[in-house]
Amino acid sequence: MTLSTEIATLPQEAAREPSRPARPLPVAVISTLTVAAILGLWSLASAYALVSPVFLPSPRQVLLAAYNLAVKGFVDATLAEHVGASLYRIFGALAASIAIGVPAGIAIGTSRVGRGILDPIVEFLRPLPPLAYLPLVIIWVGIGEASKITVIALSMLPSIILSTSAGVRAVSKDHVNAARALGATKGQVLTQVVLPSAVPSILTGIRIALGAGWTTLVAAELVAASSGIGFMIQSAAQFLVTDIVIAGIVVIALIAILLETIARRIERRLVPWAAHR
Amino acid sequence: MSILTFRNVSLRYPQRAGNRPAGEASVLEGIDLQVASDELVAVIGRSGAGKTSLLNLAAGFIAPTTGTIAVDGVPIQGPGADRAVVFQDDALYPWLSARDNVAFPLKLKGIPAAERRERADRLLEKVGLAEAGDRPIWELSGGMRQRVGIARALAAEPRFLLLDEPLGALDALTRSRMQEFILRIKAESGAGAILITHSIDEALLIGTRIVVLSPNPGRLSAEIEAGFSAEILAGASVAAVKASPLFKRMQAGLTGLIHAAPDDEVAA
Numbered sequence: 001m002t003l004s005t006e007i008a009t010l011p012q013e014a015a016r017e018p019s020r021p022a023r024p025l026p027v028a029v030i031s032t033l034t035v036a037a038i039l040g041l042w043s044l045a046s047a048y049a050l051v052s053p054v055f056l057p058s059p060r061q062v063l064l065a066a067y068n069l070a071v072k073g074f075v076d077a078t079l080a081e082h083v084g085a086s087l088y089r090i091f092g093a094l095a096a097s098i099a100i101g102v103p104a105g106i107a108i109g110t111s112r113v114g115r116g117i118l119d120p121i122v123e124f125l126r127p128l129p130p131l132a133y134l135p136l137v138i139i140w141v142g143i144g145e146a147s148k149i150t151v152i153a154l155s156m157l158p159s160i161i162l163s164t165s166a167g168v169r170a171v172s173k174d175h176v177n178a179a180r181a182l183g184a185t186k187g188q189v190l191t192q193v194v195l196p197s198a199v200p201s202i203l204t205g206i207r208i209a210l211g212a213g214w215t216t217l218v219a220a221e222l223v224a225a226s227s228g229i230g231f232m233i234q235s236a237a238q239f240l241v242t243d244i245v246i247a248g249i250v251v252i253a254l255i256a257i258l259l260e261t262i263a264r265r266i267e268r269r270l271v272p273w274a275a276h277r
Numbered sequence: 278m279s280i281l282t283f284r285n286v287s288l289r290y291p292q293r294a295g296n297r298p299a300g301e302a303s304v305l306e307g308i309d310l311q312v313a314s315d316e317l318v319a320v321i322g323r324s325g326a327g328k329t330s331l332l333n334l335a336a337g338f339i340a341p342t343t344g345t346i347a348v349d350g351v352p353i354q355g356p357g358a359d360r361a362v363v364f365q366d367d368a369l370y371p372w373l374s375a376r377d378n379v380a381f382p383l384k385l386k387g388i389p390a391a392e393r394r395e396r397a398d399r400l401l402e403k404v405g406l407a408e409a410g411d412r413p414i415w416e417l418s419g420g421m422r423q424r425v426g427i428a429r430a431l432a433a434e435p436r437f438l439l440l441d442e443p444l445g446a447l448d449a450l451t452r453s454r455m456q457e458f459i460l461r462i463k464a465e466s467g468a469g470a471i472l473i474t475h476s477i478d479e480a481l482l483i484g485t486r487i488v489v490l491s492p493n494p495g496r497l498s499a500e501i502e503a504g505f506s507a508e509i510l511a512g513a514s515v516a517a518v519k520a521s522p523l524f525k526r527m528q529a530g531l532t533g534l535i536h537a538a539p540d541d542e543v544a545a
Binding site: 172174175177178179180181182183184185188192193196197199271272273276 | 336337338355356357358360361362364366368370371372381382384385386413415429430432433439
């Protein structure tokens with residue numbers, strides 16, 4: 001091979017080079033394929049009756065059950081009513097736990113006495129599975145809505161308290177000093193500087209609390225309720241209506257994802273500056 | 278005319294060796310300093326000489342171990358709006374717009390929203406940021422942020438401006454423009470000022486008086502008057518001032534003074 005032919009081949013190789021790395025599959029495509037594969041295996045398993053339809057109804061049956069749930073309902077209430085009952089509980093509990101948790105977090109984050117009083121309570125509550133204290137709450141508050149809301153609120157409290165106190169403690173010293181040198185009183189430092197700077201942390205705490213609360217809600221409804229998405233599943237299971245059980249589980253998962261997405265949106269809208277600190 | 282006075286001020290911290298107290302670490306000793314409304318006292322010195330401690334004492338963020346700090350003869354009790362601070366990393370509130378940052382001290386005073394807005398806009402105009410009022414502060418450049426910080430300090434209508442290396446984080450070009458800006462703003466406001474700086478040039482250009490802080494413990498080791506700021510205010514160009522033989526001589530003199538200080542730091 002002569003030098004000139006070698007040189008002649010060079011630019012061609014160089015031109016081929018950029019197209020060489022294969023474009024990787026986007027994660028969203030991989031995820032979609034995974035879901036499709038699971039649905040496909042599920043259809044196959046039920047179509048060839050590999051598993052008894054009592055245990056595993058076909059995807060079509062589940063879809064039909066979901067449709068019937070939405071239109072006719074199950075155990076005296078439509079799907080919307082069950083979901084409404086559940087959402088009412090979770091947002092009632094969220095309001096209660098924010099009303100208690102944020103001031104408690106501020107007390108822990110700003111005062112030695114506050115920390116001394118509240119820390120042991122939070123540390124006791126935090127590792128407890130909510131269902132462990134559900135029976136006690138039912139004895140104390142009765143079997144109505146109040147007991148469910150109390151249990152859910154208790155399960156949400158630790159993350160709201162801890163994220164608030166962490167946010168309060170992380171306030172920039174310069175931010176506080178600047179306010180003091182501009183004439184702020186102690187109260188003004190708290191309301192005008194410490195609280196606003198803790199908002200991103202509090203919102204993160206609320207998002208985590210929503211996740212914990214949703215888990216507790218379904219569990220609490222399985223144990224003691226006469227409406228709600230967890231109660232619906234429990235009733236369906238007692239009559240071995242597996243398609244409704246599966247439809248209910250899917251609805252629970254979808255709502256959880258929806259809540260998380262909305263919470264993230266709100267965070268971005270409310271504290272766009274958090275990303276620029 | 279207001280006067281900020283340091284009288285025989287010292288600042289010491291108790292030290293511990295393991296679990297036992299082991300004497301005191303002395304940050305500042307025997308500081309006597311007076312700053313009047315028509316002055317801008319520039320404090321220079323090496324890192325660790327206690328420059329920022331001196332400013333924190335003046336602001337009231339920390340209390341002196343001995344001695345007193347007073348404004349017009351009244352000893353200060355912690356921070357107050359009569360001594361507004363401009364910080365090196367701006368310390369602006371990211372959850373507020375540029376305008377609301379400037380209006381912050383007015384809000385603290387309970388001034389109604391409409392008046393706050395009007396006064397903040399006037400201050401923003403004064404610092405050359407009339408258009409930036411609605412912008413979030415993270416969109417602003419370092420120099421613009423410091424202008425907002427200075428406008429915020431001015432909104433408190435302080436008797437003294439305490440400037441803690443306000444230009445330390447800026448690039449050279451922005452920095453030299455901001456030096457002239459601070460000089461003019463300070464003269465207009467009628468407030469006295471203390472400027473902490475690393476830069477001898479900066480101290481000479483905008484200080485009416487320059488004090489040298491020498492380390493271990495921090496003491497005022499030299500004090501000289503400088504008239505260059507008056508020349509610039511009277512219309513002389515910064516470049517011409519910097520080129521003058523007197524400026525060069527004082528620059529060399531101050532460099533010598535800073536390096537002549539006892540150097541325990543190197544041994545440590």
